[in-house]
Amino acid sequence: xxxxIPTTEPSTINPGDSVNWTRxxxxxxxxxxxxxxxxxxxxxxRYALSSSASGDKHLVSISAATSAAYVAGDYxxxxxxxxxxxTYTVSTGRIRVKPSFAAAIDARSNQRIALEAIEATLSGRxxxxxxxxxxxxxxLKYIPLPELLTLxxxxxIDVALEDATLRAAAGLPNxxxxxxxxx
Numbered sequence: 001x002x003x004x005i006p007t008t009e010p011s012t013i014n015p016g017d018s019v020n021w022t023r024x025x026x027x028x029x030x031x032x033x034x035x036x037x038x039x040x041x042x043x044x045x046r047y048a049l050s051s052s053a054s055g056d057k058h059l060v061s062i063s064a065a066t067s068a069a070y071v072a073g074d075y076x077x078x079x080x081x082x083x084x085x086x087t088y089t090v091s092t093g094r095i096r097v098k099p100s101f102a103a104a105i106d107a108r109s110n111q112r113i114a115l116e117a118i119e120a121t122l123s124g125r126x127x128x129x130x131x132x133x134x135x136x137x138x139x140l141k142y143i144p145l146p147e148l149l150t151l152x153x154x155x156x157i158d159v160a161l162e163d164a165t166l167r168a169a170a171g172l173p174n175x176x177x178x179x180x181x182x183x
Contacts, residue, residue: 015070015100019062022054028081029056035082040075072099109162115155
């Protein structure tokens, strides 16, 4: 099975995956000697990417081994073309490197972590680790029950919105929407 190569920069990178895309820049053709390169920058982390010619397009390829070393986070990127002493920025954007499943980290959102800690406390299943969870500068152990229920409801909404966003990104239907067909 062959996959088609996207013609735009990805919005996310999964560490450990191969990533490829092409860019068509009619004013800066590879056959005329132009080379496209990218820089991804976040705080003190910087990644440099180069392209190769693929007909009249620039092909950017990141190997699985290279992306596996990427640090999770949001990066600003800049695409530049160079030919001899000439260099021009052709586009900029933002890309998210997702957390690696190979790393021993908790990839859950802060909202989901807080909701699970609150629900564990309310059901009496809280371990010593979750019983001391801190939310907005207050320790979970010391939050009164009515306030804890209010926080639970707020975090349920946040997590539901997060789940709906993930479903939409995956092309799945919104479970909160009812579809009606007229016969």
